[in-house]
Structures are given as structure tokens and as C-alpha cells.
Amino acid sequence: MSTLSERILGAPAGEYVDRKVDRAYVHDGTGVLTLETWKLMGAEQLSDLPQLYVLFDHIVPANNSTTATLQHELREFACGSFLQFSDIGGGICHQLMSEGVVLPGEVVVGADSHSCTPGAFGAFATGVGATDMAAIWLNGETWFRVPDTIGIHLSGSLCSGTEAKDLALSYVSRLGMDGGTYSALEFIGDGVKTLPMDDRLTLCNLSVETGAKTGMFYADDVTVKYLAAAGQKAGVQVPEPCTYSRELEFDLADIVPLIAVSNRVDRVKPVQDLAGVSVDQVFIGTCTNGRYSDLARLAKIVKGRKVAIRTIVVPASRAVLAEAIRTGVLADIIEAGCAIGTPGCGPCLGAHMGVLGDGEVCLSTANRNFKNRMGVGGEIYLSSVATAAASALSGEITEPGAD
């Protein structure tokens, strides 16, 4: 009679537990500080307990000598210590963890707030800072307060023209930026089976925007089939009656195209209400919406047409890019006038490429629209891929048509 978090962590909500970590990952941003802190702890060798990964995705390729030097040091360490390493162009850490790596029931910790993403596989996946990660490198374990769980009941199926991203913005808006703090979100109900893994990853990805510790789906036939295609064997997880601290219900058929307005992820309005707002840049990608199904949806909308404004497309991983090349999706996107970036986080964090000018507006498929995040004086609106694609074609915020 437990929630999925309670089952995986082995204790009831509210208790503190020390748990061995199955997989732990850092990226080029947080890895530098993790390495520095781990050395300060007086460590001489890495813990041999968890699978440890260093995955370069944040500033790829390096934008200046300072970044390059920091990345060089981390790269040398990762390769010399036999950590599992992915260099520039491999893709976003959360995406790489989701390409047949994370398995149901695992405890997964990443030094990045969106490490809640692989919770979509029925893992307990959450983000920590550099010092907590350094301690995991040291001991192979960390402490958790077992979270209470908010049950998000899904029924029905999404209408044409709406996406999991619209549902994600909808629940973030309902819970607010701190409505999930210290909790886990569990997505349950009949509507779940209509959602492919890519959609589930998008939904779990935004859980941290409510303050939640993680977002989770029970592994089901969809999960097992996805992992099998990636060469992994996994079983299903059957939900059991449990106590939720709070419950929300969504009929997927009621979801409409939505946008989170600058500067809050929970300031959500129907696209219809913002139609006509002028946009300077469209960005399609990130750990939220940079997967193959996202690029395919974009291609379907822009194929044979031309974007009216600068449009940056960054595949979430090399595998996503390769698949988009293989199927012709990438050619459609390029021929429509989009610029393609190296697989990785792209302009989302505003640290290197695709930065906004003062007063410019970006419509982005990412997960954060905080003040100045993509450049001082720039405004960020968050939407689905379909809304971003329709808006790229018109140059202003535009509601996507039915598929």
C-alpha cells in the first residue's frame, strides 16, 4: 500500500533514508564544481557502487577559452577515471539517460534540476547540487526525505493540435511554482496508456517547475516496449492503493494549446489569448521538447514552407539527430529555413548561443522563462512544438491548427 516513491525508497513518506544510488550523472556545468568539491573532501578514488556519468551538454562546443579549459579538466578526469563520458554533440544528459539507460525501480540522481525527467520510466529520479553529487562520488549513496505524493489522474486522450507540453503547462499552472515542493508527482489513470514515452518524459521534466522532487509514471507496456527497442529488459510496475497528499484530475480532451508568459512558468494562458504577439526568435529543443517526435511534428508543420523569423532547432541527442536525418525530417526543417544547433541544451540557459537582445521576444519549447535567462532584457514565452512551429511561420504567436 505504497506510492511508487515509497516503494522504491523503501520507507513511508516523511521518513529519512540513506539510499544507494544506481546511477549518478553530472554535465559540463555542474561537473566542474562537483570535481572541485570531491577533491576537497579528501577523496582519492571514486566510489565503485553506482554507475557514474559525465555528459557534456550545457555549453557545447565551448564558447571561449575559460569554458574550454574547465571542460578540458573535467574531460581528462572523466576519461582517466573511467567514468562513462559523453563529449560535445552526444546530447542532453537527461535524454541520454532516457535512451535505454534508466530502468524502472532505480534510484537515479543528477546534478541538474531537470534530473526528474527519467522518472518517466518508473525510476526515482531527482536533482541535487554539486556537493551532494561529490558525496555520491565518494560514498555511492545519499540521503532522502521520502516525499509525499501528489496524484495526477489523467483520463481521455489529447486532441489533435495539443501536446503533452500543453498538459504539462496546465498542471504547472494548477499547482503553481511551489505547489509541488518536497513532493513527488505520480501520473496515473486511464489516460496514461495513450501517452508515448516522449510525452511522459516531457510531463516528468516540468515537475520541478512546481518545486516537486520528481515526476513519475508506473512502468507499463509502453515503457517495456520502448526499453525493449533500446535493448533493455524491464517489467511492469503495478500501482497499488495508496494515500496521496493531494489529487488533481485532467481530462486530456479538455487540454488546449497553452503558453507560459514571461517571467513565470505558472503564468499560463491559452495561445488564443496571445495570438498576434510579435516574436523575434523561435527555439525548438531542450530536455523538454527536443526529441525525435518533436522534430517530426515540427517538420510536418513547416514542410514546404518558410519560417518568417529566425528559428533555432537543437536536437536533444545525436540519436535524435541521426533519426531525423534518416527519415528526412531534418531536410524538411532545414529547407524551411531553420538553423540547426549541436545536440545539447542550446540557448535555453542563455550562456552561449541564441542569446536574446534587449526587448526581444523568444517563443521557446523549453521549461523556464525566468527574467533575463536567455539574455538581459529578453522575454521568454514557453509553448508546445506545434505552437512554436505555427508561430515561426507567421512571425507572431499563432495557435496551431489540427494535425
Added chain:
Amino acid sequence: MQGAGHAVCLGPDIDTDLVIAGRYLRTKDHSVWVSHVFEDLDPSLAGHLNGAVIAAGKNFGCGSSREQAALALREAGVVAVIAPSFARIFFRNAINVGLPAIECSLSCAEGEYIRFDLADGWVEAGASRHLIRPLSPRMRDILAAGGLVNYWRTHR
């Protein structure tokens, strides 16, 4: 653990991008973070943080897991951050770098003298005393050690 300082009052939902922007993260020179702390919120704040107790609104430290946010505050001389609630990664980061993060609903005025005693479990602003939500025993030990680095240096 006791401490005191002048209040610097901030609103709710201060994200870690606002504490230290992404464009300043790629360095080992911690003084860079001190120079640019809160730049996108209010550039004048950086000059008032030495010896300050930040009294913020709910959900302080939401967003990115960047530990540089907690480090920037500590190195700028912030004595503690008090808020009704914290985003969980920032909360862990703060304790891990030895910066007290105190869960407490506090009404106070800018510059007001604030005292706290974590062992006794209270915060005082002017004449009013507020009870605080106690830390877990593990976090108390980490903070008492001055952070997780020292904790593990002495616990191995």
C-alpha cells in the same frame, strides 16, 4: 548555532538565475559570483549583503540546481537566508555549503536587526520571536560541521 545580521528583504519565488545568472557560472573564481550576485534582480543588492540576513518570500531558490547560488550568497557574507519555504535543491545546497537556510514566516523591515538560534529553534526580528521548523538531525550535523565537505572529511 546562533547568528545575527541586518535584514535584506526580498519577495517570493526568487529563482537561482536571479541569484547568479547563467552567463557567470563558468569559472572557478568565486569572486566573480560575489560581484554579480542578484544582478538581474537589483544590481545594488550586492553591496549590502555582507553581514546580512536575507528575509525572503516563499519558494526561495527555485529553478536551476546551480550551487553557485548558495556559494555566491555565502561568499558575499550573507549570514543566513530565512524564508517560509525553499526550493528543495537550493535548501540542500545551502546547508551543504554551510549557509543556514531557515524555514520561518517572518515579517520584518529592511535593515532590521535579526537574530536566530537554530539549536533553540527561534528567529527574532525586533521584539517578536518566531519559531522555526527544525532541521533534520542529518542536516543539523552537516551545518554544524560547516558543510558537507567538512562533514565527510571528519566522518570517513
